[in-house]
Amino acid sequence: MxxxxxxxxxxxxxxxxxxxxxxxxxxxxxxxxxxxxxxxxxxxxxxxxxxxxxxxxxxxxxxxxxxxxxxxxxxxxxxxxxxxxxxxxxxxxxxxxxxxxxxxxxxxxxxxxxxxxxxxxxxxxxxxxxxxxxxxxxxxxxxxxxxTGNAMMLMVTDTLKVGLLTDHVAVKDVASNITPDVIKKKVNTLYKCLQQDFGVDRPKIALLGINPHVGDNGVIGDDDDKVLIPTLEKMRAGGQLVYGPYAADSFFGSGNYKNFDAILAAYHDQGLIPFKTLSFGKGVNYTAGLxxxxxxxxxxxxxxxxxxxxxxxxSFREAVYAAINIYNKRKEYQEITKDVLKVSPKRAGRERAGRGPARK
The missing domain is CATH 3.40.718.10 (Isopropylmalate Dehydrogenase)
Structure with a gap:
């Protein structure tokens, strides 16, 4: 360099x-x-x-x-x-x-x-x-x-990335702050971040449940059944690889997190406690989506x-490395994806003459 x-x-x-x-x-x-x-x-x-x-x-x-x-x-x-x-x-x-x-x-x-x-x-x-x-x-x-953009706290290491549906929100207000629109916005922000900032072509994302045991079919709250599950079903039907909700108490201990490119936790401590337990001193807090x-x-x-x-x-040194790597990866992504749909002048002339692309 x-x-x-x-x-x-x-x-x-x-x-x-x-x-x-x-x-x-x-x-x-x-x-x-x-x-x-x-x-x-x-x-x-x-x-x-x-x-x-x-x-x-x-x-x-x-x-x-x-x-x-x-x-x-x-x-x-x-x-x-x-x-x-x-x-x-x-x-x-x-x-x-x-x-x-x-x-x-x-x-x-x-x-x-x-x-x-x-x-x-x-x-x-x-x-x-x-x-x-x-x-x-x-x-x-x-x-x-x-x-500019939709800011999201994302804790990262080389092998683990944990984002939050809600961050600095009191626990009593968590459920009311998680709506279908919030879920879609956060998933889309994380999806784009993984692509442009970390080079993941087709991200696979897991979401953790809002309530213990994902509500146990409504016994411990119905937020997961009424909000998370139907929203994720619609997003999967649209082609996004979003899975869950998973019970948070066993998700990390079982190693299931290794099967995904990133995890979205419902609230601050649900995501940051396991992240820091697994990665303290090596992790980085990245403000994704901006x-x-x-x-x-x-x-x-x-x-x-x-x-x-x-x-x-x-951890500070890792934060410096991460910032540099993300900056360079983003520049590379922008270079690769810019003008991908731009038609060359020569081809444009042929298409105006009625010689468009061949049909499949």
Whole structure:
């Protein structure tokens, strides 16, 4: 990959009192990472230098004030602030939330404007990031507003992909939020994602039941019988390979998940608990369905180990790799599929003359 082909990876720094800056610095302190991409961290070179020193890490930052100044083979830091920031390891403070929000919104704008190719977000605290002009449960919801498409949280590894019909929704509201339209929209979003972002020609998707044991024929709720089952039957009749609903309690333990390209869980914990049990530290949170690529590690701020230098950058590193791979795979898909129905001028002339394609 030459310099012109390197993917420009934007990084929002997350909660400064958590492990975000640590895993970002550890990831890009490995020279090999700069062979794959050109990182642009949205933060402050002074703040990152302070954190680096506090944690005894080795890295050199290249501060920039314009994207045109970003250099390959450098850890570029787009300086969003110049003032010193007080770091309170392991504490959820309003100050940390302010800087996390400043980093994330600036990085999102850069993504929209094409100044970066992909976005990888370090963990935030969903509580201290809330403001009057930012009332979103998390990254995904804000990106859904700012970017084009139908956003869907998709947890991914090389061998396991788990999406959600509902994500940051209270358990008591899950069933009422799952409608035929939601199911169709989520399945179609996942189907297209698997094709263009992961190179699966004809995706095979499994859905998990809403209620325990898929409702046991109405004994434990009728949501599956009335909503999920008939909707999936109609989609299968239309040619889509969507199966289920499957009882969630045995689906992963039995290994049945290995028979599918992706799984759609009814709600957050139903999908993320087995995913993180099987893949913690290696998984990536991908916001599927949007016109831009965003990934993040599969863990949170980890306040309990913040400032101790113990954070494992493995999941963040995988998030960077995933963003680059998805970006390249999507470009390849777009190249292959563009103008596939376009008729050549020579053939068009023959067809106008009445010499259309031969009948089968």
């Amino acid at each position: 030459n310099k012109q082909q390197k993917v420009r990876v934007g990084i929002s720094i997350g909660d400064l009192n958590g492990i975000g800056a640590e895993i970002v610095i550890k990831t890009f302190s490995e020279a090999m990472m700069l062979d794959f991409c050109t990182p642009v961290i949205f933060a402050s070179a002074k703040t990152l230098s302070y954190i680096k020193k506090e944690l005894g890490l080795q890295a050199e930052f290249y501060g920039i004030d314009a994207f045109a100044k970003a250099l390959d083979n450098k850890i570029n830091v787009f300086n969003l602030w110049k003032e010193p920031v007080s770091i309170s390891w392991g504490e959820a403070t309003g100050i940390a939330g302010d800087y996390a929000l400043k980093s994330f919104t600036a990085a999102t704008k850069a993504l929209k404007d094409g100044d970066i190719d992909v976005l990888v977000t370090a963990p935030i605290n969903k509580a201290n990031i809330q403001k009057e002009d930012f009332a979103f449960p998390g990254h995904t919801d804000y990106l859904a507003q700012e970017l 016109d831009k690529v965003r990934t993040s590690p599969d863990h949170g701020t980890a306040y309990e180990i913040a400032g101790k230098g113990e954070a494992d950058p493995g």
